[in-house]
Amino acid sequence: MLCILRMATIASVLLTPVFVSLGLGPSFLSLAIAQSSESRQFAVTIKQRKVIPPTNVISVTKGDAVEIVLTGDEAAELHLHGYDLLLSLTPNVPGKIQFTANIAGRFPLEAHRYGTGAQSGRSRSDRPLLYVEVHPR
Numbered sequence: 001m002l003c004i005l006r007m008a009t010i011a012s013v014l015l016t017p018v019f020v021s022l023g024l025g026p027s028f029l030s031l032a033i034a035q036s037s038e039s040r041q042f043a044v045t046i047k048q049r050k051v052i053p054p055t056n057v058i059s060v061t062k063g064d065a066v067e068i069v070l071t072g073d074e075a076a077e078l079h080l081h082g083y084d085l086l087l088s089l090t091p092n093v094p095g096k097i098q099f100t101a102n103i104a105g106r107f108p109l110e111a112h113r114y115g116t117g118a119q120s121g122r123s124r125s126d127r128p129l130l131y132v133e134v135h136p137r
């Protein structure tokens with residue numbers, strides 16, 4: 001798969017002068033660039049400390065602009081590892097984790113704490129809510 005991508009890159013470099021000479025250059029190239037890093041949006045619902053419907057992985061490609069909108073039925077302190085992003089969630093109010101996926105890898109999204117005040121407590125399980133996978137281009 002990597003080899004195909006590499007070949008595609010080489011091919012596009014080799015073909016560029018052809019497109020330019022055909023007058024297809026600038027628009028063709030900017031279209032290709034626009035498609036190469038996508039805007040990805042995900043909606044995640046947390047009910048009773050679980051993701052509903054069960055979602056284990058959010059999968060994106062390196063370079064993508066990622067937006068994860070989370071809505072929970074109780075207050076929570078969320079943490080996306082790797083990108084080290086924190087989100088304090090208020091019950092039933094959508095919260096957003098936004099980042100450019102410039103680090104490839106598999107990163108857990110964890111709830112470190114649930115609830116507020118008297119009912120607040122650390123998350124019992126260390127199982128992440130889900131994983132964000134950033135795949136190399």
Ligand SMILES: [Cu+2]
Binds near residue numbers: 110112
């Ligand atoms: Cu964490």
